[in-house]
Amino acid sequence: MESTRKHMARCACGAVRFGFDVDPVLVVLCHCLDCKKASGGEALCLLGVPEGDFTLSSGQPKAFRYTSASGNGPDRNFCAGCGSRLFTSNLPSFPGLLFVTLGSLDRPEGIRPAMEIFTSRRLDWATPLDVPQFDTMPG
Template identity: 35%
Template sequence: MTTISGGCQCGAVRYRVETELENPHLCHCRMCQKAAGNYFMPLASAPRGKVAITRGEPGWFRSSGIVRRGFCRDCGTPLFFDPVGEADIAVTLGSLDDPSRCKPVSEDSVESRVHFLAAWADTRQKVTEDDFSAAEIEAIRAGNRQHPDRDTDVWPMEGNRG
């Protein structure tokens, strides 16, 4: 059986999907841009009954008459795109514990794509180790308050209380 897990940045909300995700895509609509605080929102769907919240309770914002969006009330991470009354619910691909497992197959609402996005292919790809010294990277790791990309038995984790 396939199990995919994910959650918010701080770990207050965790979820599990008991099937493969369907229709992984990048949505460029303005509503998704605003909800993500980014140029697009990466999403994939699963049947509602295959998605379970395993820790905490997400907050919900009714972004339109037909959609509500789930997020962590503590850290603000966008987690769910819920088309009310539909059979499926979508999760944000960036909230997966392993976001690389779900490669987008399409881009949606391309009429709203920001005009310079196509230029990304020609931009420099920055590697963290090239931009920071070993001491700076260690300082970032030592002060990291982000929940690890896995379920934990205890929450909040020691040293992760804000």
């Protein structure tokens, strides 16, 4: 099944592998504090993928339930072996979607953010992309 998926992803050690066929329905570059802490970087690029198209092909990610700045309690899923952040699930604001990290994809070429969110937290040295900008979560 793994080789037939359009988009394949894995953790750094390769223990957890997953894939999906549809192109992401949403691609965001998030500058919120939660994403910065989880990624260890200035921002995190996330791809919205329908849960029904997502297939876990090997390994079992570990889920960390947390309360985000918005007050929601999504699950941050990562590899228990190497610690790679893989996807976020159970977001009340986005029922039916998982948010896959761009860095987990084997071939991320051609995937570009459609918007930047929580730009009020963007560091001053980070250059805004030429996409819609939102100080907080749009909606």
